[in-house]
Amino acid sequence: MNVVELKDVKKYYMLGQTRVDALRGVSLAIGQGEFLAIAGPSGSGKSTMLNMFGCIDLPSEGSVRIDGTETEKMTDKELTRYRRTKISFIFQSFNLIPVLNVYENIEFPLLLQRSLTKKERHERVLKAVEEVGLQDRMKNKSMELSGGQRQRVAIARALVTRPLIVLADEPTANLDSETGKRIIELMRQINETEKTTFVFSTHDAHIMKEARRVVRILDGRIVAGGDVAGEG
Amino acid sequence: MLTLTIAWRTLLRRKGRMALIAVLVGFGTFLIVFGGMFASSVARESRESIISNFTGDFIIYSDKSKTLPSPFAFTTPLPNVQDAAKIAALLDGNDEVESYAMYSQNYGLIQVERAGKKLDLPFIFYAVEPAPYRSVFSNVKMTSGTFFSLPEKGSGGTAGSGIIVSRYQNEQYQKNYGVTLETGESVTLLGITEGGVNTVRSSLSGIFEPLRYRSVFDYINYMDSATYSSLYNFTGVTGLPDQFNDALAAANVDESSLFELGGDDAFGRLDLASLTAETLSGFTMVAVRLKDHDRAGAVIAALEAEPELGIKIATWDKASGFYAQISLALQAFIFLATGLIFLVVTLIFMNTLIINVVERTGEIGTMRALGADKSFVRGVFLTETLILNISAALAAMVVSGILLVFVSGTGLPLPETISQFLIGGGSLRMTVELLPFLAALLTVVVVSILATIYPVSVATAITPLKAMNDK
Ligand SMILES: Nc1ncnc2c1ncn2[C@@H]1O[C@H](COP(=O)(O)OP(=O)(O)O)[C@@H](O)[C@H]1O
Ligand SMILES: [Mg+2]
Numbered sequence: 054m055n056v057v058e059l060k061d062v063k064k065y066y067m068l069g070q071t072r073v074d075a076l077r078g079v080s081l082a083i084g085q086g087e088f089l090a091i092a093g094p095s096g097s098g099k100s101t102m103l104n105m106f107g108c109i110d111l112p113s114e115g116s117v118r119i120d121g122t123e124t125e126k127m128t129d130k131e132l133t134r135y136r137r138t139k140i141s142f143i144f145q146s147f148n149l150i151p152v153l154n155v156y157e158n159i160e161f162p163l164l165l166q167r168s169l170t171k172k173e174r175h176e177r178v179l180k181a182v183e184e185v186g187l188q189d190r191m192k193n194k195s196m197e198l199s200g201g202q203r204q205r206v207a208i209a210r211a212l213v214t215r216p217l218i219v220l221a222d223e224p225t226a227n228l229d230s231e232t233g234k235r236i237i238e239l240m241r242q243i244n245e246t247e248k249t250t251f252v253f254s255t256h257d258a259h260i261m262k263e264a265r266r267v268v269r270i271l272d273g274r275i276v277a278g279g280d281v282a283g284e285g
Numbered sequence: 286m287l288t289l290t291i292a293w294r295t296l297l298r299r300k301g302r303m304a305l306i307a308v309l310v311g312f313g314t315f316l317i318v319f320g321g322m323f324a325s326s327v328a329r330e331s332r333e334s335i336i337s338n339f340t341g342d343f344i345i346y347s348d349k350s351k352t353l354p355s356p357f358a359f360t361t362p363l364p365n366v367q368d369a370a371k372i373a374a375l376l377d378g379n380d381e382v383e384s385y386a387m388y389s390q391n392y393g394l395i396q397v398e399r400a401g402k403k404l405d406l407p408f409i410f411y412a413v414e415p416a417p418y419r420s421v422f423s424n425v426k427m428t429s430g431t432f433f434s435l436p437e438k439g440s441g442g443t444a445g446s447g448i449i450v451s452r453y454q455n456e457q458y459q460k461n462y463g464v465t466l467e468t469g470e471s472v473t474l475l476g477i478t479e480g481g482v483n484t485v486r487s488s489l490s491g492i493f494e495p496l497r498y499r500s501v502f503d504y505i506n507y508m509d510s511a512t513y514s515s516l517y518n519f520t521g522v523t524g525l526p527d528q529f530n531d532a533l534a535a536a537n538v539d540e541s542s543l544f545e546l547g548g549d550d551a552f553g554r555l556d557l558a559s560l561t562a563e564t565l566s567g568f569t570m571v572a573v574r575l576k577d578h579d580r581a582g583a584v585i586a587a588l589e590a591e592p593e594l595g596i597k598i599a600t601w602d603k604a605s606g607f608y609a610q611i612s613l614a615l616q617a618f619i620f621l622a623t624g625l626i627f628l629v630v631t632l633i634f635m636n637t638l639i640i641n642v643v644e645r646t647g648e649i650g651t652m653r654a655l656g657a658d659k660s661f662v663r664g665v666f667l668t669e670t671l672i673l674n675i676s677a678a679l680a681a682m683v684v685s686g687i688l689l690v691f692v693s694g695t696g697l698p699l700p701e702t703i704s705q706f707l708i709g710g711g712s713l714r715m716t717v718e719l720l721p722f723l724a725a726l727l728t729v730v731v732v733s734i735l736a737t738i739y740p741v742s743v744a745t746a747i748t749p750l751k752a753m754n755d756k
Binding site: 100104107109110129130133134136137138141142144145146148150151152153157161162164165166210222 | 286287290291294295298647648651652653654655656657658659661748749750752753
């Protein structure tokens with residue numbers, strides 16, 4: 054079964070009187086365990102598309118299914134619950150919570166879930182910390198970390214809830230190319246060992262190469278790599 | 286716990302800005318606690334002071350009077366109370382009454398001789414029965430002589446006659462007439478009556494100083510009631526048969542009926558031996574002091590229910606003119622000032638919160654993207670506000686409490702001019718009450734929540750999309 058599925062999704066923004074078409078009819082299904090890149094130049098609609106997958110923005114037309122469920126009629130509370138339990142994000146600017154240290158940042162989504170005991174949370178956080186190799190940085194605040202380290206924390210935070218899918222919008226854009234490459238390699242390694250589904254966007258050809266599938270997007274349309282069945 | 290951690294650390298991160306808010310909230314709290322207690326202490330002391338030094342719990346006066354019985358009344362004297370004896374009997378028979386004093390306010394002249402020249406000194410006086418007056422009022426402190434020969438302290442002793450002037454009055458005599466009265470000196474009193482000017486020989490029993498309400502009692506002097514009666518001809522005849530009284534009353538209406546009195550049986554059989562001279566009261570006011578001030582309403586109601594007494598009653602707050610209003614005005618002022626401070630605090634606080642929300646847009650968006658509900662965001666902000674404001678309020682309460690303990694021993698010293706107006710003089714006894722503390726805490730909590738409503742609505746409206754452009 055597909056983890057997430059866009060069907061003929063259109064998204065427009067109104068800038069005053071003028072309409073900006075960010076997505077002009079996109080259909081794409083992402084299967085369990087994929088390691089997929091959405092590639093395209095700046096302004097092509099990559100972020101908008103990831104936002105649709107992540108239930109943090111709603112389509113103007115078309116439908117979004119998460120884990121087989123239509124999201125169109127969901128309330129804000131239900132969408133929030135989906136994000137809390139099924140979807141994880143890795144952001145371009147890392148987005149760690151500044152007042153929390155590394156350990157607490159990683160624990161944060163688990164605390165929001167309120168379903169695990171302290172001990173279970175501790176085990177999960179330790180495992181995630183180990184996966185990203187930050188065992189000796191657990192008490193540090195995000196201010197004390199380098200960009201690459203921060204993004205590792207963000208990856209650990211994304212993994213700790215064991216989500217259906219991890220969405221990463223240009224996760225390497227604020228990192229130097231060497232560090233960026235290592236971050237993608239780390240994600241790929243986790244994808245292989247844990248079978249976690251990853252979708253990341255990028256406009257960097259070197260990064261793109263790491264993906265097992267590349268979906269190319271231009272002016273709000275998929276131009277290559279889309280699944281033929283979905284395109285109608 | 287998570288909410289608390291985030292709230293607490295966020296506060297610490299914005300120390301400077303939050304310290305300002307804390308100081309403002311603390312100041313507002315201090316105003317409520319200390320100001321509230323100050324105002325209520327003034328109200329209580331002012332009432333106690335007015336009752337003990339100025340008016341008693343209430344003053345009974347004639348229902349024919351057009352003005353209130355007060356030292357500021359323009360009509361002096363007021364009409365006499367008609368049936369002083371009956372009023373006395375009623376008050377004597379009432380368990381709630383601690384003491385009462387009948388008195389009157391009037392003008393007169395003191396004539397003295399200096400270097401063979403006669404000088405007329407004007408004076409305003411209370412004509413009092415010395416012992417009852419002192420049982421109600423404790424405002425007179427003799428600086429020389431005695432209060433009509435009564436012992437300095439306690440009850441008992443027989444009152445003598447004479448006059449007593451205030452030290453201030455005596456100083457005015459020196460200033461305006463070059464005369465200083467000496468205790469024990471003989472004087473001639475002049476009273477103006479309908480029949481002309483009456484004179485009575487008397488002497489200065491003493492000089493006093495008011496303990497409280499100087500601005501009133503510096504101008505008031507005293508005369509004993511017996512001297513007053515003879516000065517103003519308050520003498521009459523007792524023992525007339527009732528029918529005769531009735532006939533006289535009727536004759537008053539119709540002059541011709543006066544001549545028919547001679548034919549009246551009662552008049553014809555009048556036993557002249559039964560007639561005796563009596564001193565009429567001439568009292569215009571009866572100040573009543575109760576054992577329990579709070580029972581005034583009931584006692585007054587009982588007196589007013591008495592038929593044909595011909596009285597009106599003014600409670601202490603009415604009879605003391607504007608003095609009773611001062612503490613009310615003060616309370617209103619403190620209330621308003623506190624309200625204003627809190628309004629300003631609320632606005633500054635709201636503004637600060639909104640700045641915080643805007644600064645934290647990305648962070649809030651991130652939390653929302655990671656699955657935090659709106660209620661979580663609301664909780665973080667509310668917790669921040671409450672931690673900050675309640676700790677500021679508690680700190681202010683501790684400071685207020687320490688200050689209160691500090692002044693509760695000695696009383697709060699006030700500048701004498703202010704104290705005279707507020708409580709008649711002296712330092713203010715402060716009583717520590719729980720209520721202002723609770724009121725302050727409640728106010729801070731309510732104001733905090735109100736001030737947070739709008740900023741929180743801004744914060745919860747932040748969508749997870751905002752996480753994307755967090756820098
Ligand atoms: N909130 C918005 N309001 C108006 N236009 C927007 C908004 N978000 C995105 N767009 C527009 O939609 C298009 C696609 O944007 P985006 O998805 O961010 O592209 P990419 O991530 O590939 O750079 C761009 O032309 C962008 O200007
Ligand atoms: Mg983008």
